Amino acid sequence: xxxxxxxxxxxxxxxxxxxxxxxxxxxxxxxxxxxxxxxxxxxxxxxxxxxxxxxxxxxxxxxxxxxxxxxxxxxxxxxxxxxxxxxxxxxxxxxxxxxxxxxxxxxxxxxxxxxxxxxxxxxxxxxxxxxxxxxxxxxxxxxxxxxxxxxxxxxxxxxxxxxxxxxxxxxxxxxxxxxx
Numbered sequence: 034x035x036x037x038x039x040x041x042x043x044x045x046x047x048x049x050x051x052x053x054x055x056x057x058x059x060x061x062x063x064x065x066x067x068x069x070x071x072x073x074x075x076x077x078x079x080x081x082x083x084x085x086x087x088x089x090x091x092x093x094x095x096x097x098x099x100x101x102x103x104x105x106x107x108x109x110x111x112x113x114x115x116x117x118x119x120x121x122x123x124x125x126x127x128x129x130x131x132x133x134x135x136x137x138x139x140x141x142x143x144x145x146x147x148x149x150x151x152x153x154x155x156x157x158x159x160x161x162x163x164x165x166x167x168x169x170x171x172x173x174x175x176x177x178x179x180x181x182x183x184x185x186x187x188x189x190x191x192x193x194x195x196x197x198x199x200x201x202x203x204x205x206x207x208x209x210x211x212x213x
Contacts, residue, residue, distance in 0.1 A: 049138075
């Protein structure tokens, strides 16, 4: 993602869990004014958690300041649910920028299974999104599963929906103009 991209900025602001490997009293504002001790776990913005995970303190210590853990939005429970039925998972409640978060975490962790699950999830959900984008009236009237699915779209999927919907409308307008 581009450095000045609003999508990249919003993705990097999502929370990621990290565990401090060293005591860092100077970062007490991150922990409600309490000094950070070794073993303290905090949910920090991804950009900050990543910087702490790659930073090494001066001196003989060879460990980093903190370890970055996989966010619960990309945890094993969510991956299992996505493998079972990708369309039934409310991605927006997991992370507003779910795919962006996954992309960033895959830059940091080598998780081949996660790559496969997220790719297959996007493919299956994209088909449903394209169908609903071309038939918005029927999607709105179906209620239940249709509207629940639409509410559960992350921001990437919402952009896909808008693009598919606008494209479908443009083709209809063009066809109408050609006929007259």
